[in-house]
Amino acid sequence: MNFDHSSKVQDLMAKLSTFMDTEIYPIEEHYHNLVASSTDRWQTPQLMEALKDKAKAQGLWNLFLPKEYLPHGAGLTNLEYAPLCELMGTVMFSSEVFNCSAPDTGNMEVIAKYGTQAQKDKWLLPLLNGEIRSAFAMTEPEVASSDATNIETSIENKGDHYQINGRKWYTSGAMNNNCKILIVMGKTDPSAARHEQQSQILVPLNTPGVTVVRPMAAMGYLDEPIGHAEVLFENVKVPKENLVLGEGRGFEVAQGRLGPGRIHHCMRLIGCAQRALDMTCERVENRIAFGQPLSKQQSVRESIAQMYCKIEQARLLTLKAADNMDNYGNKVAKNIIAAIKIVAPKMACEVIDEAIQIHGALGTSQDTILSATLAYARTIRLADGPDQVHMMQLGKNLVLGRNKKL
Incomplete structure (x- = not known):
């Protein structure tokens, strides 16, 4: 597996990172305030449309779609999409800006893969265009x-x-x-x-x-x-x-949908966890306790080191799962997909929880994203199949696979 991103992906990463820095992070708090103060809580703020237009103009649109769906997306593999999805995951609403948010991504893949031409014309095209x-x-x-x-x-x-x-x-x-x-x-x-x-x-x-x-x-x-x-x-x-x-093909469709959907959640959660770590590193330098910055406390340094290790382990496993999906297909990669679905949400829960602990009361408040991302990470331990189901199936597959070799 090659850990070096292609020039195409590096260019997209640079463009996406710049877009996040100039267009997303500066308005993150404003966006949430608009939602909170709206007379209709289920109406997406109008500024989302302006952000979408900017993303389209810069070629940062439908990044999740593989090459068979060109010209509607960037034509990326799962492995190529991973660092981009991770970056989008650092802000809870940003995936929609690039038309890469759940559950739309999975639904678009279902209609694109299994839908009739009439279904594609009526529903897929408006979804691909970000109109609905x-x-x-x-x-x-x-x-x-x-x-x-x-x-x-x-x-x-x-x-x-x-x-x-x-x-x-x-x-x-x-x-x-x-x-x-x-x-x-x-x-x-x-x-x-x-x-x-x-x-x-x-x-x-x-x-x-x-x-x-x-x-x-x-x-x-x-x-x-x-x-x-x-x-x-x-x-x-x-x-x-x-x-x-x-008729009778629903389970087949569900399995085809959930492979990419599961790993996309894992990619976003790595982004959530990475941002929690970045926030923590900044916090410990600026917060004084017992006469010195928190960064001087040994227990805090150990916590940060553990957070880093957990993120890197999950990131590497996610990249391996993406690479396996690209090269061998979702069915062959089912064990590694199950593994990352077990590992990544739990990792994010642990890392974000530790970030909250180090932030103190601020970490539990509405003044940071930490409590919201912790709720998201905890929910994903149930969504697309709870941990126990994945562990049960993975354990079964491993035992059966081992016995076949004997």
């Missing part, structure tokens, strides 16, 4: 949704249309006023084989029978203006042509 946002409706309150075969939402074939009934929650993105389309996971045939019962279908958010019940807080944060919604589907009629790939 989307949501992915999978998790349900009544079942353990980490096992997708538990999903109870029904997608019934009614001849000329499908009828959907069920309740979802933590449908990220569905609270935002610009969210126009949902990808819904449900069961079309409960009597089929375990992994052939599920299907995915495109549901416009304004379809009769779709009700956004309430926003769901994640660790006390509502994540305005994007949000995580509880959504009720009551006799929702959707055209048959909205089905993705085919």
